Amino acid sequence: MDIIPHQTLDASGLACPMPIIKTKKAIDGMAAGEILKMISTDAGSVSDVKAWTGKTGHELLGHEEADGKFIFFIKKKRT
Amino acid sequence: MTENTTKRLAIIAGHGTLDAAYGPFVLATAAAAMEMEVAVFFTFFGLRILKKGAAKKLKVAPIANPAMPIAIPNIIGMLPGMTCMATWMMNRWFKKAHVTKLSELIEMSKDLGVKLIACQMTMDVMGIKKEDLIDGVEVGGAATFLEFASHDAITLTF
Numbered sequence: 530m531d532i533i534p535h536q537t538l539d540a541s542g543l544a545c546p547m548p549i550i551k552t553k554k555a556i557d558g559m560a561a562g563e564i565l566k567m568i569s570t571d572a573g574s575v576s577d578v579k580a581w582t583g584k585t586g587h588e589l590l591g592h593e594e595a596d597g598k599f600i601f602f603i604k605k606k607r608t
Numbered sequence: 609m610t611e612n613t614t615k616r617l618a619i620i621a622g623h624g625t626l627d628a629a630y631g632p633f634v635l636a637t638a639a640a641a642m643e644m645e646v647a648v649f650f651t652f653f654g655l656r657i658l659k660k661g662a663a664k665k666l667k668v669a670p671i672a673n674p675a676m677p678i679a680i681p682n683i684i685g686m687l688p689g690m691t692c693m694a695t696w697m698m699n700r701w702f703k704k705a706h707v708t709k710l711s712e713l714i715e716m717s718k719d720l721g722v723k724l725i726a727c728q729m730t731m732d733v734m735g736i737k738k739e740d741l742i743d744g745v746e747v748g749g750a751a752t753f754l755e756f757a758s759h760d761a762i763t764l765t766f
Contacts, residue, residue: 542706543706544705544707544708545634545638546634546635546637546641547708549638549641549642550637550638550640550641550716550720552641553641553642553643577638580642581641584613584642584643584644585642585643
């Protein structure tokens with residue numbers, strides 16, 4: 530995916546609910562409009578990240594899967 | 609924020625086994641990460657989870673538990689040491705699946721602003737004092753929990 534993230538969070542090896550919690554914390558520390566790249570090995574993340582962005586209003590720009598890793602690009606909402 | 613969705617989660621934790629303690633904290637931390645306000649009310653045996661040092665010592669009961677991944681007949685489960693063995697196995701499975709430790713989830717929930725309410729009546733019944741509990745816990749009764757839950761909260765019981 531041709532998206533240049535402002536920050537990358539590697540949540541590999543973490544089980545539910547940690548990828549979502551780490552994502553929230555990372556997004557909290559970013560500026561509106563910035564993009565976070567989050568890497569997870571938890572297969573539940575695919576559904577969870579969609580649910581989390583749906584609930585919080587941040588935008589899931591897309592996700593991809595490679596070598597057992599799930600990679601998400603999330604854009605922080607403008608407040 | 610999507611419009612008109614519930615913003616509160618109210619959980620009752622009424623059991624003090626390791627398996628029963630995970631649910632409330634996984635859901636509480638996830639909900640807090642979803643920007644919901646969360647309160648967990650610890651009552652009866654659930655109060656034990658909040659005792660200082662208890663999170664690392666909670667156990668899984670193999671007796672009368674037909675859902676253990678390895679079947680343990682009740683007549684074996686009742687033998688001395690079987691509860692410790694089942695707990696040891698469970699902790700190994702948790703570790704293998706990279707599940708966060710319960711003590712870390714408790715710290716995380718406090719960090720995310722989850723309200724932890726210890727049931728006053730249970731404290732009286734079991735002779736537990738506020739100083740026996742971990743820091744950051746508030747003490748209250750049914751009304752404290754219900755007032756929080758009455759603001760359109762999703763309510764879950766464990």
